[in-house]
Amino acid sequence: MLETNRATAESYRHTRRLLLIAADKLTVKIGELEADAGKKGVTGMAWSELDRQRGLVFEMIASCSYIIEWLETGRMPGNRRGIERRAGYQREIPTDPSVLSAVLEEKGDSALSDMSSECEAPSLALERALGGLTERERDCYRLSQAEGFTLAEVADVLKISKSSAGTYLLRARRKIETNLREGGGSSVG
Numbered sequence: 001m002l003e004t005n006r007a008t009a010e011s012y013r014h015t016r017r018l019l020l021i022a023a024d025k026l027t028v029k030i031g032e033l034e035a036d037a038g039k040k041g042v043t044g045m046a047w048s049e050l051d052r053q054r055g056l057v058f059e060m061i062a063s064c065s066y067i068i069e070w071l072e073t074g075r076m077p078g079n080r081r082g083i084e085r086r087a088g089y090q091r092e093i094p095t096d097p098s099v100l101s102a103v104l105e106e107k108g109d110s111a112l113s114d115m116s117s118e119c120e121a122p123s124l125a126l127e128r129a130l131g132g133l134t135e136r137e138r139d140c141y142r143l144s145q146a147e148g149f150t151l152a153e154v155a156d157v158l159k160i161s162k163s164s165a166g167t168y169l170l171r172a173r174r175k176i177e178t179n180l181r182e183g184g185g186s187s188v189g
Contacts, residue, residue: 007067007071008071009068009071009072012064012067012068012071013064013068015064016061016064016065016068019057019060019061019064020061022057023054023057023058023061026050026053026054026057027054029050030047030050030051030054033046033047033050034047128179128180129176129179129180130176130179131179132175132178132179133172133175133176134168136158136160136168137168137169137171137172137175138172139158139168140154140158140165140168140169140172141168141169141172141173141176143157143158144169151165151166151169154169
């Protein structure tokens with residue numbers, strides 16, 4: 001017996017089969033009414049009601065087919081490209097820096113704010129090392145290294161994919177390493 005509380009492709013297939021049977025029965029009834037109408041002069045009111053019901057059943061069949069395709073493919077039917085194949089600017093949502101600060105405060109981990117309160121003026125070497133980073137790379141590096149967030153948490157906070165967060169973090173590490181080497185410092189890892 002099918003479970004009624006779970007939306008699965010199989011449950012929608014079962015529903016679609018039942019709807020197809022109902023549509024066939026309505027079509028047969030409409031055919032019988034048309035045959036009787038010629039003999040008895042039956043009004044078109046019963047026929048139009050059955051035709052309306054058949055139209056509703058056909059709409060439900062189309063909806064079931066649409067949902068089945070969505071459940072089986074994992075993407076909206078009719079789309080040529082899924083979200084995983086979109087360009088970076090289509091996938092990523094720009095993040096407001098104030099939202100990032102609010103999330104950090106909410107998290108309760110304030111390693112970076114503790115560090116900045118202890119050292120009022122940040123060192124020139126650190127400024128030089130972080131100087132060449134883009135805002136997104138800086139956010140990923142800060143969340144990962146200073147706040148101790150996992151890659152998945154960084155991606156969630158910044159509303160980007162986990163692989164994008166990893167790419168930004170890797171670029172940030174490479175740039176920092178290059179900047180520190182040029183400035184005469186040690187490497188960061």
